[in-house]
Structures are given as structure tokens and as C-alpha cells.
Amino acid sequence: MSTKSAKRRPAAEQDKMLLEALREAPGPVSAYDIIEMLRPEAVLAPQTVYRSLERLIDEGRAHRLESLNAYVSCSHPEHHEATAFAICQNCRQVIEFDDAGVTAQLKSWARKNGFDISQMTLELRGTCAACRTANVG
Incomplete structure (x- = not known):
């Protein structure tokens, strides 16, 4: 059963x-x-x-x-205005991070261009340090 x-x-x-x-x-x-x-x-x-x-x-x-x-x-207990992820295209590891400077620049661009941001999510695609190191050898 x-x-x-x-x-x-x-x-x-x-x-x-x-x-x-x-x-x-x-x-x-x-x-x-x-x-x-x-x-x-x-x-x-x-x-x-x-x-x-x-x-x-x-x-x-x-x-x-x-x-x-x-x-x-x-992965962050506190939430920020923007969510950013670094995604390894090889091992699919995802690292969540935030960067106040990048968020400020994007908000500044939006203000200057009359764009109203409702959500901000950034995804960086590439190769993580571990995969890069493994492929160098």
C-alpha cells in the first residue's frame, strides 16, 4: 500500500x-x-x-x-530591492547576490528615462571559478 x-x-x-x-x-x-x-x-x-x-x-x-x-x-534572509544571480552554464551552480551600486545605477537610468521599475532581477550567465579552474588543468 x-x-x-x-x-x-x-x-x-x-x-x-x-x-x-x-x-x-x-x-x-x-x-x-x-x-x-x-x-x-x-x-x-x-x-x-x-x-x-x-x-x-x-x-x-x-x-x-x-x-x-x-x-x-x-538564500538571503533579508530582501533587497533587486535580486541578482550568477549562473554557471557548466555546473548550474547559482549564486544569489546583491550590489547596491548596480541597483542605484539601474534606478538612476530608469528615472532619467521615465521608466517605472516594478521588479528588478539580474541574471549573469557564465562559468564559475571552480569550473574555470577544472577546465584550465
């Missing part, structure tokens, strides 16, 4: 399950990856996972990496 639960869970319980899955994931994951990761514990429909991910993003506990169409848990 399966131990999976097909019963409807409260949103807070689902969110907690998904956040734990994101934290335990070795890198960015898709909604379908999360479904597979949680399959031993629960039966989840894609739309349920997407709704839960949206709540986690709105609460600042998770981020969507647009260029990868994948999700990661937030």
Missing part, C-alpha cells in the same frame, strides 16, 4: 513541502522536477505546484530564474 497522500493539503503545508524541496535540491529545479522529488510523499498536480511557487516568490522565500525556467530558494 502506498504511503502517498492524495488528500488536499492546506496551502501553508504545501508551501512548506515545496520550500524544503527547493532547499534540498542540488541546483535550480523546474515545477516538474519538484513533483518528481516529492512523489514519494505526495501526489501533486502541476497547477498546484505553480500556485505554491508563486506564493513562495511573493513572500520572498523563492525565486524564478527566467533564463532557466527554474526555481531556487532564497
Whole structure:
């Protein structure tokens, strides 16, 4: 007999399950990856996972990496005006960081050009130091 639960869970319980899955994931994951990761514990429909991910993003506990169409848990306990990620194209390591100077420059550009910023997410794609070092040898 399966131990999976097909019963409807409260949103807070689902969110907690998904956040734990994101934290335990070795890198960015898709909604379908999360479904597979949680399959031993629960039966989840894609739309349920997407709704839960949206709540986690709105609460600042998770981020969507647009260029990868994948999700990661937030690694900063305090949230900043802009979220920035360095994504290794080789190992898929994601480093979340912020830089007040870059944020200020982008906000200044927006003001000068009459652009109203509603969200600011920066994604840098390249090769991390570990992969670069491994490829040099």
C-alpha cells in the first residue's frame, strides 16, 4: 500500500513541502522536477505546484530564474530591492547576490528615462571559478 497522500493539503503545508524541496535540491529545479522529488510523499498536480511557487516568490522565500525556467530558494534572509544571480552554464551552480551600486545605477537610468521599475532581477550567465579552474588543468 502506498504511503502517498492524495488528500488536499492546506496551502501553508504545501508551501512548506515545496520550500524544503527547493532547499534540498542540488541546483535550480523546474515545477516538474519538484513533483518528481516529492512523489514519494505526495501526489501533486502541476497547477498546484505553480500556485505554491508563486506564493513562495511573493513572500520572498523563492525565486524564478527566467533564463532557466527554474526555481531556487532564497538564500538571503533579508530582501533587497533587486535580486541578482550568477549562473554557471557548466555546473548550474547559482549564486544569489546583491550590489547596491548596480541597483542605484539601474534606478538612476530608469528615472532619467521615465521608466517605472516594478521588479528588478539580474541574471549573469557564465562559468564559475571552480569550473574555470577544472577546465584550465
